[in-house]
Amino acid sequence: MSAVMLSPEDRARRVKVLLFDVDGVLTNGEITIIPNIAPNTELKGVEVKSFSAHDGLGISLARLAGLKIGFVTKRNSQVVAIRARDLKIDHVYQGQAHKMEAIAKILVTEGCTLDDLAYVGDDIIDLPVMxxxxxxxxxxxxxxxxxxxxxxxxxxxxGFGAGRDAIDFILNARGILDEMIEQYLDAENPESQRADIGVGNM
Structure with a gap:
């Protein structure tokens, strides 16, 4: 079958590694910065981002299905590092002005090809990968x-479930979405117990 004739479902069934941009994909794209208002301090602030809990649970389902997950983003953000830690993301590349450089490293690490990758993007910086x-x-x-x-x-x-949509589509194309949901709901499944345990301000 010619590659140009592959349906989205056909492509989804080949995916081994699912990669996300962050701002505008896993968030709504807003970047809130709270400045340091203390006198005589450096020009620094606290960056705030909001993530969808639906996406987080979806990433847990994808992991149960055996997919590797990655974040590839241009900005450097402690918030992203914390979210990636909580979700146990396999590949985290921040500060990526040219994202294909990160993609090349992921391909080597995973021993796969570009055909095995899915990438979720929202802006023109994502085009070279997409x-x-x-x-x-x-x-x-x-x-x-x-x-x-x-x-x-x-x-x-x-920021409103786009990541979950992508994951549900891939798992539905494989005919395993319902199975992964039941595995997640299984109280005896250790992976579901470890999924997305954030610490917040605790």
Whole structure:
């Protein structure tokens, strides 16, 4: 079968590694900075981002299904590092102005090909990756150029369940979404017990 004839479902069934941009994909794209108001301090602040709990649970389902998960983002953020830790993300690349450099490293680490990768993006910085991976996914709030490059567009926008939409689509294409849900709900499953245990301010 020619690659150009593959359906989104066909592409989803090949995915081994699912990668996300962060701002505008796992968040709504807003970047809130609370300045340090103490006198004579450096020009620094606290960055705030909001993540969807639906996406977090979806990542747990994807892990149960054997997918590797990664974040590839241009910004450097302690908030992203904390969220990645809580979700036990396999690959975390921040400060990536040219994201294909991170993709090349992930391919070597995982021993896979571009056809095995899915990537979820929302803005033009994501285009070099989306044009090359096996399954390119745009969020509902993505720029028109990004949607044009995508094999699938999520019903929900970034920060409001777009990540979960992408995961549900992949697992549905494999016919295992319901099975993964039941595994997650199994009180005896140690993986589901470890999933997304954040510490917040505790």
């Amino acid at each position: 044009r090359r991976v096996g399954f390119a996914i745009a969020t509902a709030n993505a720029r028109p150029q990004v949607k044009a490059a995508a094999h699938y567009t999520t019903p929900m926008s970034g």
